[in-house]
Amino acid sequence: MTVATKSPVKRILAALGALDAADGPISRLDAARRLREAAEQLEAAQVAAARKAGATWIDIGACYGLTKQGAQQRFRGVRNHAKAVTAAPNGATGPDAQDRGDQK
DSSP states (O other), rough: OOOSSSHHHHHHHHHHHHHOOSHHHHHHHHHHHHHHHHHHHHHHHHHHHHHTTTHHHHHHHHTTTOOHHHHHTTHHHHHHHHHHHOOOTOOOSSSSHHHHHHHH
16 A cells, blocks of 8 residues: 555554654654645545535634635635536535525
8 A cells, every 4th residue: 555545544643653753853854744744635535524414614614713715715625626526517406506506
């Protein structure tokens, strides 16, 4: 299994282990970078899961102290990926439909 195919949680644990075992500033910096990247991947996956479960951008923004627009901007990559995957015909329903005003 390559690093790219490991789950974010496994990558976080590996980076924490590397940080603990690091013996110099550059190796600690590299471990910290890997930890941040894995945490960002985990966060994006959880945002996508929350959206799929019906959470609105207002709900997600509230979790971060952001407005709906702030959350959409912060998680632009998640939002764009979801739109590409779930491109639906007119009359679509679901979390993205709320952004267009199709639902309440």
